[in-house]
Each structure stands twice: as structure tokens, then as C-alpha cells.
Amino acid sequence: MHLKSNSVPSVNSYAVTVVGHDRPGIVAGVTGALATHGGNIEDSSMTLLRGYFAWTLLVSLDADLATVETTLAPLAEPNLKIAVIELAPEVTGTQAATHWLSVHGSDRPGIVSAVTAVVAGAGGNITDLTTRLAGTLYVVLADVFLPPGVDVAVLEQQLAAVSAQLGVEVTLRVADNDDVL
């Protein structure tokens, strides 16, 4: 590793989102374009949602926002959108989930908002979230960070009240930390 001799080593951080119709080669194309500028992909999360490609990635690279946008623009298609957001340098760090929340029941509008409002009201933070719909069955799985001092029994009572209103099943469990061998 060497330091650049003059000016500031201006490595910038960006969030790139890529959303649209799936096809083979999207990941290879985006990462290839970023690599031409020495882009370093940090955390990223990609999945297919009902056949839609959905990817958010954090990239550090030595280029300004316009350059990154220009680099990625040729990869965009009418049904594949790419957006770049410049990130402020400060980060808040990662919170490890203390609890797992699962919700399942008949699909209806408002399940996620009602349940997560209860969590937020207790000061809890959602650290990961998956929702799935299959037929009429709706499933929500959330990783939750509850800060010290949260009364979990009270939170469970509030979740039970909301779940009864919604007609869904809600379970809050202490997250297992993976066994260290």
C-alpha cells in the first residue's frame, strides 16, 4: 500500500441500487464497470423479488458522483434502473439483532406497518427484513435490535394485541447467537 504524494486521497463512498427485470449478467456488468475505476464493493445485498432483480451495494472508489453515474449509465435498460447516492463518511455501525420476529397470516394491507410500529414504539430497530406473499399467505420475518432496558414482556403483550386486531400470528424470540466451536 502506498500513499498518494499530493492532494487528498479522495476515496468516496456510494450506495448503488439496481432494480428491474432480471437477466443473466447484471452483477457481472455492474461490478465490471465499477472495477474500471478501481471500485471496491463493500457490503451488498441482492435478491430476486418475484422475478425482479433487486440489489443495493456499498462501493468505495476514487471518483466523483458524475463519473460513477456516467460509468454505470450504459448498463441501465428501460426495465433496469440504476441509481447512485453519495454517502456521507460517517457511519453508524452495525447492530446485531437481539430478537427474531415472525408474523404470518392472511394477506391484508398494513401488517408490516402495524407490527413494526409497535417495535419502533419500544425503541426497537429493524436490522433485517424479509416479507413474502404466496397465495393468501403473508409472511414477515424481521431481525430486531432491542436496546437494553426494553421490557420484552410488555412488548410481547403489545404485539399480541396488534396481531389479534390483524388476525395474524406474531412470535418474538430471543435470537440465537451461532454456537462458537
Added chain:
Amino acid sequence: MSQELLAQLALDLPKGLVRTAVQAPDPVLSTRCVEVDPCDPATVSLAADLLATMAAAPGCVGLAANQIGVGQRVFSLDVSAHSKTRTHHGRFVLVNPVIEQASRNEKAREGCLSVPDFTGDVKRATRLTVSGRVPGTGAAVIITTDAFEARAIQHEVDHLEGLLFLDRAAGAHAIHARQNYL
């Protein structure tokens, strides 16, 4: 495992009816099932229907009564042909089961006839002792088992408690789309 236990579990039932499997989000799957008389002819008939319905569903190794819409504490099981099975007790039905001991948790992926579109990663005991009654004779039995049979029994007893594997999913990335082979 004793030959006596296997003889007690072996069932000589009339041929049951293939019933329609209930799928989530049906509330019968989220409701605790009630205890039932193992010697009641209706219980024997239910046991036969569970075995018939289980046999008719490809890949189905266990079935709880509420999965065919009956909120009673009865389940059928047969993991004898499954590759992950070590100890097994053949094809049997248990009434009013109670998990007496459970230890050595392991996480593994499991599916469910009532949740046909998903599988989930669930931590379950790999050593298990369960007590219950045999339909018809009412004989009290205690089954000690391991590995896949232990997992399957816990999955079925959960059904009788009104719980699905979705309630035990280990985190936000613990459910997966299932290959629909049915």
C-alpha cells in the same frame, strides 16, 4: 428400541380416507388442538385418515390432525424411507403426545404440507423422548429417538400447539422458496 414397543405402535386399522390438506393461513393451524380419547372409534378413524392422507402426499413423512382440519392432538409419522433418518419406529400414530426430553439442538431446513411455497431453517433437538397413547388400544408408549425422526415429531407436536415452522424461523433469511414438486 424394543420389539414390544414396535408391536404396540404397529396399527391394524381400517383403510382411511384421503382428506384435503389445510394450508396456511387457515386458523385451525394456529389454534392449539385438544386432547382426545385414544380408544374412541372416532380417534381410530382419524388415525386411519391421517395415514391415508400422508401416504397420498408425495414426500410427506408426518401429518398432524389439524392439517386435515381436525383440532385434536393426534399425528401420524413415517420417516422410515427418509435418507436423514437414523433411529425410526416405522409407521405410527400417536395420540396426546408430550415431549418429555429434548436436547442437542441443530439447525436444518424443513418444509410442511400446509405451507407449500416455503421451507425454513429451524433449530430442533436431535435427541428426543416423547410419550403418548396408541389409537385403538390406548396403550401408553414412550418413544426415544434421534435425528430426522426427532425433528419430524417436534414439527408435528408444534402443529398440535398451533405453531408452524414459520413461527420458529431462525432470522430474516430463514425462509426460502420451495421447489414445488407436488
